[in-house]
Amino acid sequence: AEIADRLPLVWLHMAECTGCSESLLRSATPSIDSLIFDYISLEYHETIMAAAGWQAEQNLHNAMQKYKGRYILMVEGGIPHAESDYFLTIGAHGKTGQESAQEACADAAAIFAIGSCSSFGGVQAAYPNPTNATALSNITNKTVINVPGCPPSESNIVGTLLHFILYGTLPALDVYNRPKWAYGLRIHDACERRGRFDAGEFVEQFGDEGAKNGYCLYKVGCKGPYTFNNCSKQKFNQGTSWPVQAGHGCMGCSEPDFWDKMGIVHEP
């Protein structure tokens, strides 16, 4: 497709680990190459763009001017904000992450928070949150679509983007502004070990006979019953596997404040 036909995308990195970008790069349908050559024009993405330094900042500035009101904004990472915003200071101009994100939000056609960091604050917002990191939705008045997960699967990131490209509208959302098509069901609802749960067959301790036999991981901390996401159906890495298949319970990574709230082991 011609560049003019492709949707301009600006991807900003705030306080984060780049796991969400890594997930994006594993897109299978379409592949990341096809996504970039046929559907979007990736104007700015610090991990994979060729430009560096002043040139990179100039590219970002130019893209936001040229596609004012038309570009899609995706933000990865929590945002140290208010009087602590200087904890994230980026680039030669010494702008804070909060300033960059607010500027980019102002002229974006649609805004997506990719990952639990930008959706809800994430790991750096966990207690005691020394940098005062917060969700993207707390630093802009515009609507933010949250695509949480630590990281979210490539299919949830790309699916959300393609929905906007194909329909030109925002998807139906749940109470946390997550797209319902991806976050409408609990992990527990479609888990391959659900039969074990219903039969009362539980792993009591990692490495025991139950673990070897694929029993339910609830007693060793699985948070699947409290977590809304589609991992059990979509999986990760092009459908290769997902946490429970790999033998570890869900830790609720697509729920707000999961670092602080999901640490408790419940008894069934």
Ligand code: SF4
């Ligand atoms: Fe990394 Fe998780 Fe934050 Fe994504 S949501 S940037 S994977 S810590």
Ligand code: SF4
């Ligand atoms: Fe539910 Fe977790 Fe057990 Fe799967 S492993 S059935 S999600 S409690």
Ligand code: F3S
């Ligand atoms: Fe996260 Fe649980 Fe899926 S930990 S990756 S929501 S299985």
